Amino acid sequence: xxxxxxxxxxxxxxxxxxxxxxxxxxxxxxxxxxxxxxxxxxxxxxxxxxxxxxxxxxxxxxxxxxxxxxxxxxxxxxxxxxxxxxxxxxxxxxxxxxxxxxxxxxxxxxxxxxxxxxxxxxxxxxxxxxxxxxxxxxxxxxxxxxxxxxxxxxxxxxxxxxxxxxxxxxxxxxxxxxxxxxxxxxxxxxxxxxxxxxxxxxxxxxxxxxxxxxxxxxxxxxxxxxxxxxxxxxxxxxxxxxxxxxxxxxxxxxxxxxxxxxxxxxxxxxxxxxxxxxxxxxxxxxxxxxxxxxxxxxxxxxxxxxxxxxxxxxxxxxxxxxxxxxxxxxxxxxxxxxxxxxxxxxxxxxxxxxxxxxxxxxxxxxxxxxxxxxxxxxxxxx
Amino acid sequence: xxxxxxxxxxxxxxxxxxxxxxxxxxxxxxxxxxxxxxxxxxxxxxxxxxxxxxxxxxxxxxxxxxxxxxxxxxxxxxxxxxxxxxxxxxxxxxxxxxxxxxxxxxxxxxxxxxxxxxxxxxxxxxxxxxxxxxxxxxxxxxxxxxxxxxxxxxxxxxxxxxxxxxxxxxxxxxxxxxxxxxxxxxxxxxxxxxxxxxxxxxxxxxxxxxxxxxxxxxxxxxxxxxxxxxxxxxxxxxxxxxxxxxxxxxxxxxxxxxxxxxxxxxxxxxxxxxxxxxxxxxxxxxxxxxxxxxxxxxxxxxxxxxxxxxxxxxxxxxxxxxxxxxxxxxxxxxxxxxxxxxxxxxxxxxxxxxxxxxxxxxxxxxxxxxxxxxxxxxxxxx
Numbered sequence: 175x176x177x178x179x180x181x182x183x184x185x186x187x188x189x190x191x192x193x194x195x196x197x198x199x200x201x202x203x204x205x206x207x208x209x210x211x212x213x214x215x216x217x218x219x220x221x222x223x224x225x226x227x228x229x230x231x232x233x234x235x236x237x238x239x240x241x242x243x244x245x246x247x248x249x250x251x252x253x254x255x256x257x258x259x260x261x262x263x264x265x266x267x268x269x270x271x272x273x274x275x276x277x278x279x280x281x282x283x284x285x286x287x288x289x290x291x292x293x294x295x296x297x298x299x300x301x302x303x304x305x306x307x308x309x310x311x312x313x314x315x316x317x318x319x320x321x322x323x324x325x326x327x328x329x330x331x332x333x334x335x336x337x338x339x340x341x342x343x344x345x346x347x348x349x350x351x352x353x354x355x356x357x358x359x360x361x362x363x364x365x366x367x368x369x370x371x372x373x374x375x376x377x378x379x380x381x382x383x384x385x386x387x388x389x390x391x392x393x394x395x396x397x398x399x400x401x402x403x404x405x406x407x408x409x410x411x412x413x414x415x416x417x418x419x420x421x422x423x424x425x426x427x428x429x430x431x432x433x434x435x436x437x438x439x440x441x442x443x444x445x446x447x448x449x450x451x452x453x454x455x456x457x458x459x460x461x462x463x464x465x466x467x468x469x470x471x472x473x474x475x476x477x478x479x480x481x482x483x484x485x486x487x488x489x490x491x492x493x494x495x496x497x498x499x500x501x502x503x504x505x506x507x508x509x510x511x512x513x514x515x516x517x518x519x520x521x522x523x524x525x526x527x528x529x530x531x532x533x534x535x536x537x538x539x540x541x542x543x544x545x546x547x548x549x550x551x552x553x554x555x556x
Numbered sequence: 557x558x559x560x561x562x563x564x565x566x567x568x569x570x571x572x573x574x575x576x577x578x579x580x581x582x583x584x585x586x587x588x589x590x591x592x593x594x595x596x597x598x599x600x601x602x603x604x605x606x607x608x609x610x611x612x613x614x615x616x617x618x619x620x621x622x623x624x625x626x627x628x629x630x631x632x633x634x635x636x637x638x639x640x641x642x643x644x645x646x647x648x649x650x651x652x653x654x655x656x657x658x659x660x661x662x663x664x665x666x667x668x669x670x671x672x673x674x675x676x677x678x679x680x681x682x683x684x685x686x687x688x689x690x691x692x693x694x695x696x697x698x699x700x701x702x703x704x705x706x707x708x709x710x711x712x713x714x715x716x717x718x719x720x721x722x723x724x725x726x727x728x729x730x731x732x733x734x735x736x737x738x739x740x741x742x743x744x745x746x747x748x749x750x751x752x753x754x755x756x757x758x759x760x761x762x763x764x765x766x767x768x769x770x771x772x773x774x775x776x777x778x779x780x781x782x783x784x785x786x787x788x789x790x791x792x793x794x795x796x797x798x799x800x801x802x803x804x805x806x807x808x809x810x811x812x813x814x815x816x817x818x819x820x821x822x823x824x825x826x827x828x829x830x831x832x833x834x835x836x837x838x839x840x841x842x843x844x845x846x847x848x849x850x851x852x853x854x855x856x857x858x859x860x861x862x863x864x865x866x867x868x869x870x871x872x873x874x875x876x877x878x879x880x881x882x883x884x885x886x887x888x889x890x891x892x893x894x895x896x897x898x899x900x901x902x903x904x905x906x907x908x909x910x911x912x913x914x915x916x917x918x919x920x921x922x923x924x925x926x927x928x929x930x931x932x933x934x935x936x937x938x
Contacts, residue, residue: 175734175799177571182564188816189559352557387780387800394772401768417557418769421816434570434803 175385176436181341182429184321188350188421190413193222193311197229199347200266203307207236208268209259211279213243217270217313222354226270226311238262246450246457247274247281249329252292255282259306269310269345273317276310280325280343283308287342293329295338302340311349314358315420316366316458318373318427320348328451333529335447336536350424352416360407364509365458366423367403371396371500372442372461373426378483379469379476382437389479391431393486398422400487403507442468444537445551448529455516462509463516466501467555471547473497513555523552557767558818564811566703567729570803572795574731575604575693579611581729582648585689589618590650591641593661595625599652599695604736608652608693620644628832628839629656629663631711634674637664641688651692651727655699658692662707662725665690669724675711677720684722692730696740697802698748698840700755700809702730710833715911717829718918732806734798742789746891747840748805749785753778753882754824754843755808760865761851761858764819771861773813775868780804782869785889824850826919827933830911837898844891845898848883849937853929855879895937905934 187195200208210226217223230237240255259267259282267286269279283306285292294300312320319325323343328335358366378384378392399422405415425431432438445468446460473480473493484496488503504511513519518526530548534540569577582590592608599605612619622637641649641664649668651661665688667674676682694702701707705725710717740748760766760774781804787797807813814820827850828842855862855875866878870885886893895901900908912930916922 175571175796175803177574179567179569181567185561185563186815187561189557192559385796385800385803386783387776387804390776390779391773394769394776397772398769414557414767417816418767421557421767422769425812430807433568434799 175434176383178433180429180433182321182344184344185347186321186350186424187347190351190353192349192351193225193354194229196226196268196309196311196349197231197233197235199349200230200235200268200309201233203266203346205235205266205307207238207262207264208266208309209240209255209262209264209282210237211243211255211267211269211271211275211282212241213271213275215241220357222270222311222313237268238264243271243275243278245274246328246335246454247278249293249327252278252281252285252327256285256292259286264306266307266309269308270313272312272314273319276312276319276345277317277325277327279308279310280305280319280323281327281338284338284340284343296327296329296336302338302342305340305342308343308345309347310345311351311354312420313354314362314366315350315352315355315423316369318370318423320345320350321424321428333451334532335451350420352413352420355416355420356410360508362456363403363406364507365456365462367399367419367458367507368462368465368504368509369458370399370423370426372465374431375465375483376440376442377432377435377438379472379479380438380441381435384435384438384479388431388435389482393483395422395426395431396487400503407507439539440537441472441539441543444533444539444543445530445548447533448526449516449518452522452526452529453516453518459510459516462504463511463513463555464551466497466504466511467551469497469500470554471551513552520556523549526552557816558765560815562811562815563723564703564726566726568703568732568806569729570732572733572735574733575607575736576611578608578650578691578693578731579613579615579617581731582612582617582650582691583615585648585728587617587648587689589620589644589646590648590691591622591637591644591646591664592619592650592652593622593625593637593657593664594652595623595654595657597623602739604652604693604695619650620646625653625657625660627656628710628717628836629660631675631709631713634660634663634667634709638667638674641668646688648689648691651690652695654694654696655701658694658701658727659699659707659709661690661692662687662701662705663709663720664688666720666722666725678709678711678718684720684724687722687724690725690727692727693736694730694732694802695736696744696748697732697734697737697805698751700752700805702727702732703806703810715833716914717833732802734795734802737798737802738792742890744838745785745788746889747838747844749781749840749889750844750847750886750891751840752781752805752808754847756813757847757865758822758824759814759817759820761854761861762820762823763817766817766820766861770813770817771864775865777804777808777813778869782885789889821921822919823854823921823925826915826921826925827912827930829915830908831898831900834908834911835898835900841892841898844886845893845895845937846933848879848886848893849933851879851882852936853933895934902938905931908934
């Protein structure tokens, strides 16, 4: 096992009705005024907004509304949120939504505390020395952002989709109520399944030092995602499955799967970020296209681990059978496995490759992922 | 899944050489003087004491030595530590040792901050409202105390072995260097294996609401303990196995296995605590005797889960085959499976039962664990 430091101070308040406690959680941290970040107006129609505002009012906490955050969240919107938060001198940022709203909230929280432009924090021009405290109520389980310190934002001018990470951007409290996720669309459920599986398998396959315990944990999570997704496709109201799906999503990226593992990287995310930055495809949909293609290209570099995956997840024998089984499962649940399903044609491949090569610098794996290699992987995804 | 709140603020600094950083960790928390708790003088012979004192000196941190803490740590010793900590006005408690030293350190930290007698905190006469910060360097992986807020202490006057738990008693930082555990005796290695397995399976078998994800996590940990124990018995210097064993121990009792599970209890610990309180047997040795006996008595109440255990851990088919396989594995590694191996005879059973019945009140399961039931389980362990 590699040396590591594990620290995750986020408090998770999980279960039915927990969103009613958001006011208390904020009050316990001495918060008087928050920037309330959200996406569409749906939370006003389904009652969540009212629940939250009542809980805040009950503790005498003011809030400033900041809606309209979109999937693959945009830098321009983050800058707007920073200005609003400064103007109103809020004491915290409260995210009510999925990973995009939460990532934007973290970026706003860090940006408020930084004198320069927030993008500096994404490109390594400056470090995050402090941030407003972040709180969240999660409405979509996928990204794991509720229990980690990362945030991914797209710079729409440069088409770069980059991340920040800092001890200051862990949410103080994240409320995860699986019942709030019951109305997630069928499409977003299956995209989320692909996203969680991607978080699990990036390190699993790429690490040069991967403890067996970590592999077993990955397999426990992936098998849980597979089982609970199938249950939810049959019955979206199944609370137990919704809860297992949500808690698996959280644990897939709270740091435990990577603590002690070494030499890993995130090639599938690196490639997918180009798809969502250029074509605004849902992140999970992009990942379900890229993963089988990448695995077909990569498996010979780590055959024992691919065989392990085949056996432990799909009860088949060979690496290629395991990859085929994953692809077949993506097809079965209805998340795309081909670029054509995303409306991407061969003519788009050079532009995608250009962006991937830029990402490869940022991800630190440009030596391996050359133009030829990226093109080869993309062709396997046609 | 049951509603839950998960919060674990302990920072784990894991790996080779990490004990050299203890001074820095304390300095980051503004600590100037610590009570340095330890067990035998062994740490002075093997160099660890010197490493720690140098690291403290490097940050200008004073320390007061408090050695001689024994396995199944005693209330009298905790009281002595509280007096010493108060007399020297230390700012923190530093544990250098295994679970017994760490549990004593937590009890001292809580006791210093409480005006009355520390045992009040164990019997529910008072609650823990604050505590000195606790830091630890772990030398034996078993109890999981390095990443939880619990502490178990024996009151030698009343023969009660009870626990405290509080948000104030999480270690701020725990240093886990598997290389420091290389010299753990063969006996204590196998007792520790039994202890970790007990932490995993108590909830797994007794919960009335047990998510499949949690069962999978338990199986991942138990399989890791089995594999790494066997490797270490062959080669105590195998760092990778030592590290997997240690990290599995930490994760078995850091709260994750129980968050979302419901209706579970700790009957094996309840019964074992009587053995170690009365006969001072090593906790893990007591557990490896009690577990197979308890499982033989209990399995009919949760047959599906016992079948799952049989299949996922030992690749056998029936509950009884799974229990037999666990007992055989305990025999194989050399941890006791019979009361007689602990020097306990039939004449001792009434006295043990008396103490267990007292414990059953504290554990909240006295209705199920009557004198007849406890006697039956103990007879299965003869």
